[in-house]
Amino acid sequence: MTTKTDVTNNELPPYRKREALNRWIISLPALSIIMLAAIGPILIMLLYSFMVKGDYGGVKLWEFSFDGWINVFFQRDIFDETLGLADAHLTIFWRSLKLSILTTLAALAFGLPTAYFIATRPKHTREIWVFLITIPFWANLLIRTFAIQEVIRNEGIINNTLLAIGIIDSPIQMLYTDGAILFGMVYVYLPLMVLPLYASIEKLDFRLVEAGYDLYATRLKVLRRIILPMIKPGMIAGCILVFIPSLGAYVTPRLLGGGKNMMLGNLIESQFGAGRNWPLGSAISITLMLLVMFALIFYVRNATRSGANHG
Amino acid sequence: MGSRHFNVRTLPGFGFIALLTFFLLYLPICMLVFYAFNSGDSIVQWEGFSLRWFEVALKNDAVQEAAGRSILIAVIAATVATICATMAALATTRVKPYPGLVFKYAVINQPLMVPEIVTAVALLIVFSKIKVWTGYSGLTYLILAHTAFCIPFAYLPIRARLESMDSGLEVAAGDLYATPWKTFRLITLPLLRPGIIAGFMLAFVISLDDVVITEFVKSGGQETLPTYMLGQLRRSITPEVNAIATVFLAFSVLLVTAFFFSSRKKT
Numbered sequence: 409m410t411t412k413t414d415v416t417n418n419e420l421p422p423y424r425k426r427e428a429l430n431r432w433i434i435s436l437p438a439l440s441i442i443m444l445a446a447i448g449p450i451l452i453m454l455l456y457s458f459m460v461k462g463d464y465g466g467v468k469l470w471e472f473s474f475d476g477w478i479n480v481f482f483q484r485d486i487f488d489e490t491l492g493l494a495d496a497h498l499t500i501f502w503r504s505l506k507l508s509i510l511t512t513l514a515a516l517a518f519g520l521p522t523a524y525f526i527a528t529r530p531k532h533t534r535e536i537w538v539f540l541i542t543i544p545f546w547a548n549l550l551i552r553t554f555a556i557q558e559v560i561r562n563e564g565i566i567n568n569t570l571l572a573i574g575i576i577d578s579p580i581q582m583l584y585t586d587g588a589i590l591f592g593m594v595y596v597y598l599p600l601m602v603l604p605l606y607a608s609i610e611k612l613d614f615r616l617v618e619a620g621y622d623l624y625a626t627r628l629k630v631l632r633r634i635i636l637p638m639i640k641p642g643m644i645a646g647c648i649l650v651f652i653p654s655l656g657a658y659v660t661p662r663l664l665g666g667g668k669n670m671m672l673g674n675l676i677e678s679q680f681g682a683g684r685n686w687p688l689g690s691a692i693s694i695t696l697m698l699l700v701m702f703a704l705i706f707y708v709r710n711a712t713r714s715g716a717n718h719g
Numbered sequence: 720m721g722s723r724h725f726n727v728r729t730l731p732g733f734g735f736i737a738l739l740t741f742f743l744l745y746l747p748i749c750m751l752v753f754y755a756f757n758s759g760d761s762i763v764q765w766e767g768f769s770l771r772w773f774e775v776a777l778k779n780d781a782v783q784e785a786a787g788r789s790i791l792i793a794v795i796a797a798t799v800a801t802i803c804a805t806m807a808a809l810a811t812t813r814v815k816p817y818p819g820l821v822f823k824y825a826v827i828n829q830p831l832m833v834p835e836i837v838t839a840v841a842l843l844i845v846f847s848k849i850k851v852w853t854g855y856s857g858l859t860y861l862i863l864a865h866t867a868f869c870i871p872f873a874y875l876p877i878r879a880r881l882e883s884m885d886s887g888l889e890v891a892a893g894d895l896y897a898t899p900w901k902t903f904r905l906i907t908l909p910l911l912r913p914g915i916i917a918g919f920m921l922a923f924v925i926s927l928d929d930v931v932i933t934e935f936v937k938s939g940g941q942e943t944l945p946t947y948m949l950g951q952l953r954r955s956i957t958p959e960v961n962a963i964a965t966v967f968l969a970f971s972v973l974l975v976t977a978f979f980f981s982s983r984k985k986t
Contacts, residue, residue, distance in 0.1 A: 431810035431817070432810070432819070434806040435806060435810040435811065438804060438874070439823065441799075441800075441863065441866050441867050442826050442827065442830065444867070445842065445863045445866070445867035446829055446838050446868065449845040450833065450837065452841065452844060453841040456844055517736075518739075519740075521734075522737040524733050524737070525733055525737030526737070528729065540741060541741075542975070546971050546972065547971055548928045548930075548964075548968070551748075551967060552747070552748070554948070554952060554960070554964060555747035558747065558750060558754070558762055558763065559746065559750055563761075565746075595744070617727050618727045627731065631730060656834025656835065656837065673834070673836040676836055676837070676840055680843060680935075693837045696834055697834065701832070
């Protein structure tokens with residue numbers, strides 16, 4: 409990338425030769441819209457997280473307190489004002505983290521063979537397979553989650569089939585469980601795993617695989633020692649792309665987890681809705697954002713390291 | 720042993736898992752579409768083929784209104800986002816690194832890096848205050864919010880296209896005394912067009928599909944099609960929702976397919 413820009417900027421077309429000021433002016437609309445309707449509000453939310461909560465939602469403006477942040481992990485006993493761990497919140501944090509990690513692993517388990525399968529098809533059919541993976545992705549997230557809901561409900565196709573075959577006597581309750589959220593998230597985010605994996609498997613030099621076999625390596629050994637190390641950047645990219653939206657998921661747990669099995673996204677919503685605790689909701693939001701940032705930083709560090717390794 | 724004839728490119732079991740994945744990916748969607756054609760009131764009990772629910776959905780004023788609003792917002796947001804993204808791409812691509820460049824990248828890509836629910840509640844905080852102060856609660860808030868998260872999606876393909884473009888033609892135009900504006904209009908813009916179209920399509924679909932931010936920003940009576948469906952899913956569900964989803968699905972798939980084949984022809 410750097411080499412490309414180096415070559416072109418010697419002969420910039422005249423309209424770009426103007427000073428940096430012009431570049432700021434033409435990027436101003438994009439920058440200011442995002443500042444106005446994304447970054448600015450998040451900064452204000454950061455401020456809100458340090459204010460005293462209003463009695464009917466909102467905050468008492470300019471009355472500061474750390475209660476919002478303390479309440480993320482602790483709760484005050486109503487009788488003796490001592491602090492104890494907020495078990496309900498910790499459960500939700502733990503569930504979010506656990507389900508996101510499991511979603512990522514399951515997506516990898518299904519996504520890797522799928523991406524490998526696509527990448528090893530003949531060239532002219534490959535595009536069609538990629539297209540087949542992306543189509544469900546372009547369908548509305550809500551619609552896909554609803555589709556899952558329909559399949560796993562008590563009268564849905566899975567239970568009906570199992571009942572008909574006689575494996576079970578009464579329907580299994582699948583909807584409104586953690587398992588349903590997991591299944592739903594794997595389903596909706598799978599293309600995000602397959603696409604980067606496909607991109608790196610497609611570039612794989614199969615002569616190296618052949619060399620491995622020639623040297624009497626077993627299939628497992630070739631997979632573990634040759635293929636997996638070479639597609640590691642794609643694996644990391646896919647995992648990050650699945651992990652991040654899973655952690656912040658809102659629609660999927662709401663429709664498939666019901667009211668009991670909340671994730672962080674639903675906890676945040678409940679603080680702005682029925683909970684009427686905006687500072688707490690803001691603090692949880694900022695925490696979620698930081699968790700995502702950590703994941704991204706981890707990714708960038710890994711990507712640059714493996715990029716350096718491969719030249 | 721007999722294993723001398725194997726294909727080095729295949730791994731045992733991978734093909735099976737891949738085909739299973741494709742099957743699982745399409746099964747729920749197919750079921751959803753299937754029951755949209757059910758003549759009965761149930762979304763799981765098949766009673767016979769009928770287009771009844773499509774008729775119900777199409778005649779439902781709330782659906783019509785929500786669909787119209789969704790398209791209006793998506794068209795405006797995608798258009799504004801594409802124009803802004805094109806300008807921003809021109810300022811951040813094919814340039815020597817300059818102070819502020821990294822800042823610009825960070826700002827433009829910010830909506831991709833923050834969970835939607837976080838942006839949604841932040842917008843709720845700010846816009847609800849502004850709505851009280853100004854007394855205005857029109858569609859502008861939704862359009863502004865949609866434009867913001869559409870910009871990075873429009874920016875990506877435009878930037879990619881611009882980066883792969885040869886600046887030779889533009890330099891030649893300048894040598895032939897074309898004004899900067901003329902060079903841009905006659906050389907850069909036509910070359911950039913595939914990227915701009917891709918960016919617009921992406922932004923349009925993203926805006927059309929949005930649930931979370933819309934749900935938190937909308938004022939009363941400003942349902943879009945996704946938020947309307949979300950509301951319906953909380954009540955008792957009839958195949959009407961399946962019918963709406965099927966039409967929505969068909970629309971998105973047609974859009975993406977058209978785009979897929981048009982872009983395939985060129986390359």
